[in-house]
Amino acid sequence: MTYKVRILVLMIIDTLIVLSAVFIGGYLLFDLQGLSRELMFTTSIVLVIAHHIFASMFKLYKGAWQYASTNELLRIFYAVTLSVLVASAVQPLFFDTFYARTMLVTWMLHILLIGGTRFAWRMYRDHYMKPHNNRKRTLIVGAGAGGTMLTRQLKGSPEAELKPVAYADDESTKQHLEIMDVPVAGSVEDIHHIVAHYRVEHIVIAIPSLKREDLNRIYDQCMETNIKPQIMPMLEDIVSGKLEVTQIRDVEVEDLLGRDPVELDTEGIGDKITGKTVLITGAGGSIGSELCRQLCNFDPSEMILLGHGENSIYSIHMELQKTYSHITFETEIADIQHAERMQGVMETYMPDVVYHAAAHKHVPLMEKNPQEAVKNNVIGTRNVAEAADTVGVSTFVMISSDKAVNPTSVMGATKRIAEMVVQHLDTTSATRFVAVRFGNVLGSRGSVIPLFKKQIEAGGPVTVTHPDMTRYFMTIPEASRLVIQAGALADGGEIFVLDMGEPVKIVDLAKNLIRFSGFSEDDIGIEYTGMRPGEKMYEELLKDEEIDRKQVYPKIHIGRTTEVPMNNLKELFNTYNYKTTEGLKQVLLNIATLDQQPDSLLSEVRSEISIN
Known part of the structure; x- marks a missing residue:
């Protein structure tokens, strides 16, 4: 039944109910004797018209009566009462008489019949139209x-x-x-x-x-x-x-390992995002795409989705366009390693805020390919950051990692150097440059949980590197929300550290996933494979000299950093042969232990490792 036909049917039924209520009321009290036909006719017509007007005002024809509740009863009461009052006022106005008892009975019948038909339909639907069997x-x-x-x-x-x-x-x-x-x-x-x-x-x-x-x-x-x-x-x-x-x-295991959500400062975030142009690099990734979803809740005027993979950018673009039709979305397939391309994108859109989520993050892969880690995580970050500085972006937020603390891997070292890049730029730029550091994100691409799930589906075993290895975990939505909150708190130069809660043993995570999947350890089994190159037994969020226990916002800390003289860096560049993989890995780790980025660092890295 179409909407218009449904309205027409309800109006016809209500008209019959109204007329019935009037005449039944007159019959019960007076047996219709001694009642003016003109009065009854006029009262009936006025009551019908008034009923339809008030029924429309109180949306009686729009309610889905299979879900009727006390709110619907109240709407019926108001519509019927006002209709009867209007009809009652007509009697003394035009006929110098008022049949109070008749109108009272009419009012009661009116409510009873109007409400009864609605709820009778609900009862019929609930008890006769629904297949209860096999539920x-x-x-x-x-x-x-x-x-x-x-x-x-x-x-x-x-x-x-x-x-x-x-x-x-x-x-x-x-x-x-x-x-x-x-x-x-x-x-x-x-x-x-x-x-x-x-x-x-x-x-x-x-x-x-x-x-x-x-x-x-x-x-x-x-x-x-x-x-x-x-x-x-x-x-x-x-x-x-x-x-x-x-x-x-x-x-899911994410539900059980996640923490209770923090209430965001929506007003503060809204001041930075609402009505502004926002650019997200790595927008198709697990963190980048969730950042896009969360940012849309603050109504930016325009969002630029930049990424290297066309399929992932297409997917998030289609999803956001469908859900947030009032926001303008632009897509850019681009490689952050190309400085001129980044400059062109920034000049085209002139964003107010940039979230830099694009990065290589797989630890063992980056151990084998340190040049690519440098090009993407270090040089790429510099390209995006310098382009943001050139066009006068208000705030630049870089997504970092707990692996940047006392790094033992190429990935962690490049992330720490990237932090140094944005910290140094903050000292010379009007743009507020900040980094946000957190640990493993549950369910993100390349994380351990999707791997464990696949191994369980295949019948096992689940592979764990070491029985004592622990990691910090955070859900993707929580990480994204806190990144946005940190960006709103930025004064410039900070490294925000998200409170990751208590570390979790990887083997305990594996055991829980096996249990969640309906199996036992005897069914699936756990196999220890040994630690991989670059991995640490325990991750850290801050070095000892960086620790500042005071929270600037619930679950958000600011890490302190110390300056390092320029000549210490020059000694590092002169000591190692960076054209070999091992030499490059060593210099990256040494650079990453320093705490302040001099003007010439990136240019020297480029020349020494032959990266253009």
């Missing part, structure tokens, strides 16, 4: 706003495959109550008993504001029943329209 009996963990919303959607959707049969909730005041005809059967600790008693086949965690430690506790309780739970989307994704309530998904 999975589902336990909803959480009887609050999220759980109620999910239950309402599942009950109101004919296509839903889940049938809510019970809630589990720790709030004592909800115990033994029924919410939308579904009982609150116990607390989280009772999940095993609830599953057995209600023959539960499926579990959904419906507490969007759940703390990570509580999620871990609930997950463990669910896994004891041998039912792998799912989780409903975040309320912010539901409200923004990105996801539907019923788009539940499996609980």
Whole structure:
């Protein structure tokens, strides 16, 4: 049924209801004797017209009545009451009489019939139009706003495959109550008993504001029943329209390892981003693409997506264009190693803010290809940064790494030198240059979790380099949000360090992933392969002399740096033969231990390693 036909049908039904209410009211009180036909006719016509006007004002014809609730009842009450008042006013105005009891009965019948038809349709739809057979009996963990919303959607959707049969909730005041005809059967600790008693086949965690430690506790309780739970989307994704309530998904290791989100200074960020032109390098990567999504929430006027891979830039461009149609998106397929190209892009768009996320980050690969690491991570960063300086970009934010601290790898060394590049430029430029340093990002390209998942899917074994190796982990959205927040806090020259929480043993991560996948270690197995070139047993976020424990914002620190005399750098350049791979690796590591970048450093690096 089309929208216009639906409106017409509802108006015809309501007209019949209004006329019926008037004449039934007159019949019940007066048996229609002694009532002026002209008065009844006029009252009926006025009431019909008034009803349709107020029904339109209160959107009675636009409501989806299969989801009707108290709000819809209130709208009916207001529309009917105002309609009857208008019709009542006509009687003394034109006929010098007023049948109060008749209009009172008419009002009651009007509400009863209008409301009754709507809710009768809902009951018919709920009980006769939906295929209840073969729906999975589902336990909803959480009887609050999220759980109620999910239950309402599942009950109101004919296509839903889940049938809510019970809630589990720790709030004592909800115990033994029924919410939308579904009982609150116990607390989280009772999940095993609830599953057995209600023959539960499926579990959904419906507490969007759940703390990570509580999620871990609930997950463990669910896994004891041998039912792998799912989780409903975040309320912010539901409200923004990105996801539907019923788009539940499996609980991932990222959910359990991530931390509770930090509230962003939206006003401060908005001042830097709203209405501005923003350029993101590496926009197709895992960090770059999430940066784009998060930045769009602050309504920049234009966003330039720059990357080297056409497929990834195409994908993020299509996604953003569809979701944020009010923002202008431009795509640039370009290599940051080309200085003239970077200069041209900057001059074309004149961005206000630049987020530099493009980099080579794979540690073992960069050990074998140090020249490429230098060209991309060092020279590429300099190209983008100098171009930003030339056109007067307001803020330049470089994405760095915890591997830049006391680096033992080429990748870490080049990232530290890149930090030195932007720190030095900040001393000579009107642009605010800052770096943001954080550890491993869960689920990013080349990270350990996608590798472990593939190994588990293949039947194992899962390969871990060393049983004692630890790493810091952060989710992609959290990292991106904190990068944006750090950029808004920038005065220039800082190295912002994100609080990564407690380090996680890689072997524990592997064990959890095996468990999440429904297997045991006996099924999959874990194999230790030994540490790879350039790897460290433990990562650091700050050197001892850099540590500043004070947070400038929740989970954001500023690292201190110290100056190093120029002659120390010249000695390094004169000591090693950079045209060999080992020589280059050695000089990179030595340069990266220094803390201040002199004017000539990059030009000397270029000449010594024959990079143009």
